Amino acid sequence: MSSLLTRRAVVPASWAALLAVAALAWILTVRSASGMAPGPGTMGRDLAGFLVLWGLMMAAMMLPSVMPVVSLYLRTLSARTTGWTRAGRSTGLVVGYLLAWEAFGLAAFGVAWAGGELAARAPDAAPWVAAVLLAGAGLYQMSPLKDxxxxHCRSPIGFLMRFGGYSGRLRDVRVGVYHGGYCVGCCWGLMVVLIVVGVMNLAWMAGLAAAVFLEKTWRHGKAFSIVLGVALIVYACFVPWNPGLVPGLSMPPDMSM
Known part of the structure; x- marks a missing residue:
């Protein structure tokens, strides 16, 4: 009976811990964005600095949506597992999950850098490229791979039962990386949208974080994903004639040549 109570107590505690980490990541992200307007490129950061910022952003945006997975994972562990061990194992899963997103950050850096170069060297073409990227992200929302x-992200119990039997010190990290890979596959299009509208665009960050959460946890999440895709395509139609809609691929007026 005591072990059952311990298991039930650990799940709310893990949710509280994840929310606290996400809140701290939001605070640090907002502080990093202080005095910076959304704009093209990597916001003046080199690869290392960009990856630090990207890690904070992913922790802020994605950790709330991973809470159900952590809860399920804790339930797959043996009843003999102590509370502290459960906390350590769930931490390993979250670390692995964020590592998957940090790996994607390498590609994000390249896209952001290329966007800055395009905005500076071909400002007339940049809005059209942005429109194509936004429309592509919208179409991906409706693709079989996205689905x-x-x-997987909405119902990972089979995956967790299969890979919860991993052994070794890094078993939980491996599970987290595997799940994070699926999450990257699910949400990479929305992260491209974030780059197009400006990496440090806090309003879009909050909106996309809410969208990811709804996709993964709401019972109408699949339908919402399709509606979001249509909305992105419609948004893309306005971009070529309104470059200000995509700060990540347009130079501010005071910086344009």
Missing amino acids: RCLR
Whole structure:
């Protein structure tokens, strides 16, 4: 009976811990964005600095949506597992999950850098490229691959039962990386949208974080994902004639040549 009570107590504690980490990441992200307007490129950061910022952003945006997975993972562990061990194992899963997103940050850096170069060297073409990227992200929202990854994120119990038997010190990190890979597959299009509208665009960050959470946890999440895709395509139609809609691929007036 005591072990059952311990298991039930650890799950709310893990949720509280994840929310606290996400809140701290938001605070640090907002502080990093202080005095910076959303704009093209990597915001003046080199690869290392960009990856630090990207890690904070992903922790802020994605950790709330991973709470159900952590809860399920804790339930797959043996009843003999102590509370502290459970906390350590769930931490390993979250670390692995964020590592998957940090790996994607390498590609994000390249896209952001290329966007800055395009905005500076071909300002007339940049809005059209942005429109294509936004429309592509919208179409991906309706693709079979998106649906497959989203189904995994919405109902990962089979995956957790299969890979929860990993052994070794890094078993939980491996599970987290594997799940994070599916999450990247599900949400990479939305992260491209974030780059197009400006890496440090806090309003879009908050909106996309809410969208990811709804996709993964709401019972109408799949339908919401499709509606979001249509909205992105419609948004893309306005971009070529309104470059200000995509700060990540347009130079501010005071910086344009």
